[in-house]
Amino acid sequence: MKKKKKGMAIVASSILAISLTSFNVHTSATSPTVSKNYLIAYNQSLPVDYQTMIKKAGGEVVRAIPEIGGLEVRSSNPTFLDQLKSDSTISAANVERTYKLDDEQPAGADGQPVTLHPDADGTYWSSQWDIRHLTNEGKSFAIEKGGTETNGNPTHKAIVGVIDTGIDANHPDLKANFVGGRNLVPVGGYTGKDTSETGNPTDVIDREGHGTHVAGSIAGNGKIKGVGPDLGIRSYRIFDSSGSAPTTPIVAAIIAAANDKVDVINMSIGGYDNLKYTYNGTHYSDIADILLWKRALQYAVKHNVTVVAAAGNESLNYADKKSLTDYMNANYSIPGLTYSGVSVETPGGLPGVITVSSSNQWSKDQLAFYSNYGNSFIDVAAPGGDNGPVYAATGDLSKRDFTYRALSTWPTYLAPYFTTVDPNHPGYAYLHGTSMASPKVAGIAGVIKAEHPDYNPAQVKALIEKTAFDYGKPGHDALFGDGEANAYSALTGK
Structure with missing residues (x-):
């Protein structure tokens, strides 16, 4: 059996995201x-x-x-x-179909790791340009943090389900907001050979780091802050230690989260299904995958869950369908395999989700260089970070500034990531990608639900879009959708 690996395109430098990987x-x-x-x-x-x-x-x-x-x-x-x-x-x-978590480590930081020490108050707040911007320097916290605190113990007014690689549930910035989770990975993992995968339904230990970083952007409350520091986080682990997962556990996680009555689901996940392809003369399609994706999303929405998804990191215009199919043939093909049908981005290209592109710190006109875009695809943008304006202008890898990426939590028990900010204070790292943009919008949806518990998903989405900053071309555009989402403006209408 051949397996064609289909990792998300890495454009000039590594971007943490999840992508479709095998046929x-x-x-x-x-x-x-x-x-x-x-x-x-x-x-x-x-x-x-x-x-x-x-x-x-x-x-x-x-x-x-x-x-x-x-x-x-x-x-x-x-x-x-x-x-x-x-x-x-x-x-x-x-x-x-199978999805795979890209390996971001080999490129490293080219000998330029980030060195960043805590502020005088022991936090990294001054370095969280994205959260400071989204919350208007923390002013949104005074309006709605996603819950209330008594002697440091939060009572959660809204819960965000994170379908991802798991979570470091004991991370000091996350443990107060962790309300449980579920493991969807079978005994032995998806290869059947991973002895650490016992099928324990409560095993949400993050083997990769991605899910922990996403969770911090939503509800971190410690050295770093999330959009809603008192939001509850429920983790649904779908990736094993090999960083792969087929469609079924992902859609099963959507159903489980809806049955658990979460208020919001974040999926920093993206890949492509194709409606028509041929392998050695035999015709195939991914129609069953797409049908089950659609049904799972409809199930979530009917259960009053707002679903947020990343747009993907291939710098593709989703509105240009021919280019998507050409991209699949150029990057995913193996001998005898030809894609000829319409390509569908799952889940971002399906009804029922808020699809998020990635903005950056330094421009109101340009997206992060890797972000996908497209009319009738992007709903809003959010800060996912990039390598800074000098890199954007020159493409010179030596000019990358990793502090333009998004700072969040990283598992304290994993080896330091190449952008770990301080070896003496493990548990934090800079990453970038639409995977880092999506949880910002999920956090905004969470604080909206905390403030307006009677709102349905359509109302939550409408408020996020109505109060987004109108970046890019005036009105709805292919890059930012209705604009860059913002927690403070959503809560105040300003």
């Missing part, structure tokens, strides 16, 4: 016993006899998601999909 196919008729995972989307609910039908076709059910009529199935039968064609209760079935 799994058996390579020839001589390897018919290769086992693959499939997604099945039924017309409505799961049939009573679905287990029998799947077994008859040569498959084994791995995970069922009855709320959206979805199944993840494993089969080594090379004709498995053909066996399902006569089942009129099935809307779509295809080989399951």
